[in-house]
Amino acid sequence: xxxxxxxILLGALATGSVYAQNTGVNTKNxxxxxxxxxxxxxxxxxxxxxxxxxxxFIVTNAGNVGIGTLSPSHKLDLRGKIQIKDGGERAGSILxxxxxxxxxxxxxxxxxxxxxxxxxxxxxxxxxxxxGMAPIDSxxxxxxxxxxxxxxxxxxFTNGNSTxxxxxxxxxxxNALQQTGFNFLGPAGVQTSYGGVLVQxxxxxxxTPLMQFGxxxxxxxxxxxxxxxxxxxxxxxxxxxxxxxxxxxxxxxxFFAKPVD
Numbered sequence: 304x305x306x307x308x309x310x311i312l313l314g315a316l317a318t319g320s321v322y323a324q325n326t327g328v329n330t331k332n333x334x335x336x337x338x339x340x341x342x343x344x345x346x347x348x349x350x351x352x353x354x355x356x357x358x359x360f361i362v363t364n365a366g367n368v369g370i371g372t373l374s375p376s377h378k379l380d381l382r383g384k385i386q387i388k389d390g391g392e393r394a395g396s397i398l399x400x401x402x403x404x405x406x407x408x409x410x411x412x413x414x415x416x417x418x419x420x421x422x423x424x425x426x427x428x429x430x431x432x433x434x435g436m437a438p439i440d441s442x443x444x445x446x447x448x449x450x451x452x453x454x455x456x457x458x459x460f461t462n463g464n465s466t467x468x469x470x471x472x473x474x475x476x477x478n479a480l481q482q483t484g485f486n487f488l489g490p491a492g493v494q495t496s497y498g499g500v501l502v503q504x505x506x507x508x509x510x511t512p513l514m515q516f517g518x519x520x521x522x523x524x525x526x527x528x529x530x531x532x533x534x535x536x537x538x539x540x541x542x543x544x545x546x547x548x549x550x551x552x553x554x555x556x557x558f559f560a561k562p563v564d
Contacts (some may be wrong), residue, residue: 325338328340330345332347332413334350334361335363337362339360339361340355350373356372370382370415389408395410397408397410408449415448418446426551427551430538431547432546434542434549436469438472438479438480439539440478446517447485447560450527451526451562452561454524454559456497456521456522456553459548461547462549463501463547464545469498469519470519472537473523473536473537475535483497483532484527499519
């Protein structure tokens, strides 16, 4: 019984001595509970100089982490350059956080240019509704980087057979309404759309007589949360014959985004 008690006591004392010691990696002169000398250039005694500390990593009794310093004054104290990549880094970007403290790169509006939408380079022909529920791809899109944007759109509709209210939408898909990589910031949230009335009987005689129904226009504020996202302009589906649309030949069409803070 005595031998067992002595063994237990010695084990406890040994454990206590291990916890009381500093642990050094590549150094026999550790200055904190964990001290890594990556350059293997610290002195066997005394404190390393600034050049020697430049390649050291340390964790103090207070739980502070130092890189390039043996006396970190914060939870992370780094001396030297740092590189952070999350896909949003660009020249002139600034590092910011969301409400939870999650850091990310954004480009402030002062360094971001206005972005024009992408229109077809060749005539895709007339786009018409089919009476279904799914929205229709206008063949117009825009690629935006992370940040807040005011997105402006104007769409001309012609040659329909009825008067109705028409909507257009922003989506990250070409055949459904979804917001992957961006959010609407207006009061309507995910229901946000552009709208206008298509009126049967309005005429445009230049260059040739044309029954012109209307012009859907508007602006909406969004925030792109992904490093980059392609956003498509979709048309509300309507009964067959309700309108005709052409993204190439209708000269009034426009689609662009302006960065905002």
